[in-house]
Amino acid sequence: MRIHIVSLFPEYFRGPFDCGPVRIAQKKGVLEIAFVNPRDFTSDPHRTVDDYPFGGGPGMVLKPEPLFQAVESVLQPDSHVVLLSPQGTMFHQDLARQFSQLPHLVLICGRYKGVDERVRLALANTEVSIGDYVLAGGEAAAVVVVEAVARLLPGAVGDEDSVASDSFAAGLLDAPYYTRPAEFRGLVVPAVLLSGDHAQVARWRRCQALLTTARHRPELLRNQVLSEAEREFLSLELGKEEPDGQKEGNRT
Numbered sequence: 001m002r003i004h005i006v007s008l009f010p011e012y013f014r015g016p017f018d019c020g021p022v023r024i025a026q027k028k029g030v031l032e033i034a035f036v037n038p039r040d041f042t043s044d045p046h047r048t049v050d051d052y053p054f055g056g057g058p059g060m061v062l063k064p065e066p067l068f069q070a071v072e073s074v075l076q077p078d079s080h081v082v083l084l085s086p087q088g089t090m091f092h093q094d095l096a097r098q099f100s101q102l103p104h105l106v107l108i109c110g111r112y113k114g115v116d117e118r119v120r121l122a123l124a125n126t127e128v129s130i131g132d133y134v135l136a137g138g139e140a141a142a143v144v145v146v147e148a149v150a151r152l153l154p155g156a157v158g159d160e161d162s163v164a165s166d167s168f169a170a171g172l173l174d175a176p177y178y179t180r181p182a183e184f185r186g187l188v189v190p191a192v193l194l195s196g197d198h199a200q201v202a203r204w205r206r207c208q209a210l211l212t213t214a215r216h217r218p219e220l221l222r223n224q225v226l227s228e229a230e231r232e233f234l235s236l237e238l239g240k241e242e243p244d245g246q247k248e249g250n251r252t
C-alpha cells in the first residue's frame, strides 16, 4: 500500500512514523509513505500557500492551486483522496479496515482556517475527522489514520490474532488484560485467567468484553447477537451497579 501525505510540515512526521507497526510495515515493504509539500507547487517568489478569506474575517485559508497541483502530482487512477477535516465523517475502525485494503491513499492536511472549499468539492473523495475537536492542522489526524491503517497490514503487528481481538474488531470493546504478578497491592487477577482452561478463559473474555461495552459504549451492543446466558450475565452485572454509574469501570 502507498500513502502520500500532503502537508506543509513534512518534518512533523519524523518521530511517529519511525516506530512501531508503521516502521515495521515500511521495513517489510507492505507500506510506502511519501510526502508532498504544497509549497513546492507555488510559482511566486514568496512561495505563498495561503491567502485571506473572501468576504473578510480572521485567519488564512490554504489556496487551491498548490493543493490541487500537489495532489495531482501523485494521483493515480486507483488513488483515494482524503481531506482531513473536523467536518468530515468520524474515523472509525471499519474505515481503517477499508483504507487498509486500498492501493493508494492521499491524505490532505489543512492548516490555519482550513482549505479552500474547492479542495473538498473537486479534489477529495472523502472528508474524515478524527474527533469533535479542532486541531491546529491535519498532521496529527494523518498520524492517527496512518497508524490505525498500518497495524492492519500483513506483518505489521507480530501476532495478527492480537489485532483480531482488539476493541472494535468484532464490534465490541476489548476484554481487560492482566500480566504478572498475580497479586499486586492487594488486587488479585481473576482466578479463571490462572486456571489454564482455555474454553473458560474465552468465555470469560467474551463476557467481560460485553460488560465493558455495555458500560462504556452501550450503543455498540445493538449490532451484537447475544446468547441467553450472555444476556442474563449482563443484566445481573449491570443490575449490581449504582444507577448513576458510580461503580467500578467508571474512569472519568
Ligand code: SAH
Pocket: 083, 084, 085, 086, 087, 108, 109, 110, 111, 112, 113, 114, 115, 128, 129, 130, 131, 132, 133, 134, 135, 136, 137, 138, 139, 141
Ligand atoms: N475552520 C475549520 C478548522 C480548521 S483547523 C473548522 O472550524 O472546521 C485546520 C486544519 O486542521 C483543518 O483544515 C484540518 O485539516 C485539520 N483538523 C483540525 N481538526 C481536525 C479533526 N478533528 N480531524 C481531522 N482534521 C482536523
